[in-house]
Amino acid sequence: MIVVAIDGPAGAGKSTIAKALAIKLGVRYLDTGAMYRAVTFAAMQSGIDLGAECEVAKLARDCTMELSDDTIIVNGVDATQAIRGPEVTSAVSTVAMNSQVRTELRERQRKWIADHSGGVIEGRDIGSVVFPDATLKVYLTASPLVRAQRRVAQSGGNVDEIALAIAVRDAQDSSREDSPLILTSDAITIDTSSRSIQEVVNELEQFIAQKISDE
Numbered sequence: 001m002i003v004v005a006i007d008g009p010a011g012a013g014k015s016t017i018a019k020a021l022a023i024k025l026g027v028r029y030l031d032t033g034a035m036y037r038a039v040t041f042a043a044m045q046s047g048i049d050l051g052a053e054c055e056v057a058k059l060a061r062d063c064t065m066e067l068s069d070d071t072i073i074v075n076g077v078d079a080t081q082a083i084r085g086p087e088v089t090s091a092v093s094t095v096a097m098n099s100q101v102r103t104e105l106r107e108r109q110r111k112w113i114a115d116h117s118g119g120v121i122e123g124r125d126i127g128s129v130v131f132p133d134a135t136l137k138v139y140l141t142a143s144p145l146v147r148a149q150r151r152v153a154q155s156g157g158n159v160d161e162i163a164l165a166i167a168v169r170d171a172q173d174s175s176r177e178d179s180p181l182i183l184t185s186d187a188i189t190i191d192t193s194s195r196s197i198q199e200v201v202n203e204l205e206q207f208i209a210q211k212i213s214d215e
Contacts, residue, residue, distance in 0.1 A: 002025060006120065007122070009166070011146070019206055020197055030120070032115075032122065032130070033123055037084070038061045042075055043095065056095060061104050096176070097172070137186055140190055148160075
């Protein structure tokens, strides 16, 4: 069973590269960030205060999520576009810092991998906490400017404002008590600033082949 854990900050190219790598390997892909966004969306739809940790955690346990490579259905509602909107984007860090929510979603992520007999899974604590024994651990990064430019290209906005928002998210992700974003000692670090998607995917495929060969 191949499990590839891809971590890194916002705008590093995790989703794009993870999707392409999954296709190359012939396995499924899971975006764990979408799961936290889904809980945020569900809480906002229900009018729950995101700071009410126990209430949000209960919602995380009770809500249904149907994830595919391109869509996410939350409690029967197609939330694919909504979870990427500015309201959810600005609020998701509060939910992601909720330890009870993280515990619930980690279990869902592990079950997803078991159900699909492996896969490429990306987020911010995948190699460090969710799958510490992954076949391959990858930490993707890029320069702050490139990361901001990518976000602007995806959804518009002002580069300076996006760069500030990314810096705030980086600080929140790296300093939270539960499962902070960290670079583990056994992860392969790749700076995607000036690399093409195909170059990175090809390099990761070679690393995986080597890992399997060594085992």
